[in-house]
Amino acid sequence: MRTFAVFGDGAWGTAIANLLANQTSFSVRLWSARAENAQILRERRENVRFLPGVTLEPSLQLTTDIDEALHGVDLAILAIPTIYLRSTIQRFIGHVAAGLPVLSLAKGMEIETFLRPTQIVEDVLGPRPTAVLSGPSHAEEVSRGLPTSVVVAAEDEDLARGIQTVFNSDRFRVYCHSDVKGVEFAGALKNVIGIAAGISDGLGFGDNAKSALLTRALVEMTRFGVALGADPSTFMGLAGLGDLITTCISPHGRNRRVGERLGRGERLPDILQSMSQVAEGVWTAKAVYFRAASMGVEIPIMSEVYRVLYEGKSPHQAVRDLMRRGPKREW
Numbered sequence: 001m002r003t004f005a006v007f008g009d010g011a012w013g014t015a016i017a018n019l020l021a022n023q024t025s026f027s028v029r030l031w032s033a034r035a036e037n038a039q040i041l042r043e044r045r046e047n048v049r050f051l052p053g054v055t056l057e058p059s060l061q062l063t064t065d066i067d068e069a070l071h072g073v074d075l076a077i078l079a080i081p082t083i084y085l086r087s088t089i090q091r092f093i094g095h096v097a098a099g100l101p102v103l104s105l106a107k108g109m110e111i112e113t114f115l116r117p118t119q120i121v122e123d124v125l126g127p128r129p130t131a132v133l134s135g136p137s138h139a140e141e142v143s144r145g146l147p148t149s150v151v152v153a154a155e156d157e158d159l160a161r162g163i164q165t166v167f168n169s170d171r172f173r174v175y176c177h178s179d180v181k182g183v184e185f186a187g188a189l190k191n192v193i194g195i196a197a198g199i200s201d202g203l204g205f206g207d208n209a210k211s212a213l214l215t216r217a218l219v220e221m222t223r224f225g226v227a228l229g230a231d232p233s234t235f236m237g238l239a240g241l242g243d244l245i246t247t248c249i250s251p252h253g254r255n256r257r258v259g260e261r262l263g264r265g266e267r268l269p270d271i272l273q274s275m276s277q278v279a280e281g282v283w284t285a286k287a288v289y290f291r292a293a294s295m296g297v298e299i300p301i302m303s304e305v306y307r308v309l310y311e312g313k314s315p316h317q318a319v320r321d322l323m324r325r326g327p328k329r330e331w
């Protein structure tokens with residue numbers, strides 16, 4: 001793999017494109033869905049909206065043309081939020097070569113279908129090798145060269161190892177995995193818990209509450225994922241526990257910020273209207289709530305997040321209801 005197209009010029013797409021372009025032997029293109037965004041990137045050589053202060057690599061090519069982006073590429077990389085993924089890649093139909101491998105960076109579930117991002121790709125673009133890159137990896141830190149470790153999962157081991165080789169560097173370490181389901185579920189579910197962690201912070205709770213929240217949330221995430229065929233050990237790794245910690249404690253976390261503002265009494269519509277980036281957990285909470293209910297899987301924390309988001313439940317009341325649940329064994 002030597003030629004790459006990154007689709008999506010948000011913070012994460014820009015950081016990944018820059019990461020690859022830093023290696024002089026690679027040809028990397030960053031595709032923007034909007035011409036005005038691409039123009040600013042060309043003029044400033046900086047993503048001033050989503051990743052300010054980070055200079056784009058001189059070799060990074062910028063385009064809004066799908067055919068130009070895809071010409072001769074070895075790997076298409078999708079840095080598109082799940083809620084926009086289907087509508088965006090429908091524009092690629094007829095342009096993407098059969099069998100072109102696709103790497104997804106998305107962390108969410110499609111509400112209407114409950115499909116994972118790699119499933120959406122195959123549903124729209126047809127069967128092809130797919131992989132997912134996930135783990136604790138804020139764009140703000142990766143773009144500054146701070147040490148980061150993630151996991152790439154694919155059913156095709158050669159594809160996973162190929163991506164691992166391409167991305168590995170002295171500041172970005174990639175581990176291989178075969179549990180695509182588990183990695184994608186973990187990445188989606190931790191965003192819902194990130195909202196819960198933010199609510200805890202917004203309410204002024206302490207370290208005791210945050211630690212208990214993360215511990216019990218990991219149990220819920222594992223229970224839910226295993227019910228859908230995931231490997232339980234996946235949730236103890238970078239895609240699960242690792243990403244959960246980062247999402248719930250970092251000031252960069254969009255989902256945590258949504259929860260924090262909810263905990264302080266702001267309304268969800270006002271919060272979303274003021275944000276320039278997508279907080280995937282808001283949409284994943286709805287998809288997960290109804291799927292868990294249909295399967296009879298108990299997810300008390302994520303259920304309360306849904307009720308706060310969509311039923312107007314008071315965060316204080318949600319916490320009281322969680323704390324007053326009937327006595328349980330820990331395991």
